Amino acid sequence: MSLAMHDFLFEGGRGPLGVDGAAAFVPTENTASSTGTAVAALRLEGIELSFGGVSALAGLDLSIAKGEIRAVIGPNGAGKSSLVNVISGLYRPDSGRVWLGARSFAQVPTARLASLGVARTFQNLALFKGLSVRDNIVLGRVDAARSTFIEQLVGLGRARREREDARARADAIIGFLGLGAVSERLVGELAYGLQKRVELARALVAAPQLLLLDEPMAGMTVTEKREMANFVRAARDEFGTTILLIEHDIGVVLGLSDRVAVLDYGRKIADGTPAEVRGDPAVIDAYLGAAHVAQSGSD
Numbered sequence: 001m002s003l004a005m006h007d008f009l010f011e012g013g014r015g016p017l018g019v020d021g022a023a024a025f026v027p028t029e030n031t032a033s034s035t036g037t038a039v040a041a042l043r044l045e046g047i048e049l050s051f052g053g054v055s056a057l058a059g060l061d062l063s064i065a066k067g068e069i070r071a072v073i074g075p076n077g078a079g080k081s082s083l084v085n086v087i088s089g090l091y092r093p094d095s096g097r098v099w100l101g102a103r104s105f106a107q108v109p110t111a112r113l114a115s116l117g118v119a120r121t122f123q124n125l126a127l128f129k130g131l132s133v134r135d136n137i138v139l140g141r142v143d144a145a146r147s148t149f150i151e152q153l154v155g156l157g158r159a160r161r162e163r164e165d166a167r168a169r170a171d172a173i174i175g176f177l178g179l180g181a182v183s184e185r186l187v188g189e190l191a192y193g194l195q196k197r198v199e200l201a202r203a204l205v206a207a208p209q210l211l212l213l214d215e216p217m218a219g220m221t222v223t224e225k226r227e228m229a230n231f232v233r234a235a236r237d238e239f240g241t242t243i244l245l246i247e248h249d250i251g252v253v254l255g256l257s258d259r260v261a262v263l264d265y266g267r268k269i270a271d272g273t274p275a276e277v278r279g280d281p282a283v284i285d286a287y288l289g290a291a292h293v294a295q296s297g298s299d
């Protein structure tokens, strides 16, 4: 991809999580490294969340550096989805804070996610099955539009420019993710693996700085998983997108991620590079032990 195309697609560094954008905010203590210089793209601080008597997240700390592919894994019920829902503001933690760049929240404002530079995909597809691939992807950009409802209704000025921009960006993402041949097809007619790719496209078209991928490879064939892993890596490499990956397929996670955090009963029991996590006895006990290996092998 040319630099011009990159700049066109992703306004890297100018958004709320970007280096330039960070200057617009009040200085904070949100540092990702011991040198105290880098601001993490995302940092969770002491997140507690429970449902009735059930603790879903128990004092969770987690940080993601800019441009990192960061996986969170763990057995069923470990708290992975709760984590994504806290980051995207669907759940308000009982205590703790979520830092997006230099801004911190007790509860992330879901309605402002796009303007905060955050996009997500869902465990179960959340696409409009009766619309074309292209229209679904355009809608991902429209979510990030700044024009008012009246401007959009009248279709003039800023709203018209945003619509043209959304179409152009959708075309570029369609090319980037190899969806050109199916761009006019209805999403509901596509194979499941392709639908998941459309969902990735819809998230990427908003030019997010932080992308939350909730089980992006669930239900895919081995080939589809490999393709999806390549696209996720390409998105990070080309656009510098920071990625939080929730995924059950350990092979995919270890091959794709820079760092892996392992949850069990809402607690982080390990955190490190794929090689470190793979050899951690606590992880082997809690998750990669014989029972879990057998179970994940049957997915």
Ligand SMILES: Nc1ncnc2c1ncn2[C@@H]1O[C@H](COP(=O)(O)OP(=O)(O)OP(=O)(O)O)[C@@H](O)[C@H]1O
Residues within 6 Å of the ligand: 051, 054, 055, 056, 074, 075, 076, 077, 078, 079, 080, 081, 082, 083
């Ligand atoms: N909305 C909810 N209401 C009640 N309990 C919930 C809710 N969401 C999560 N929980 C509970 O919180 C705990 C963590 O669940 P969560 O879905 O976050 O785990 P998970 O790691 O995503 O699991 P899975 O891999 O099966 O999707 C579980 O005990 C679950 O039953």
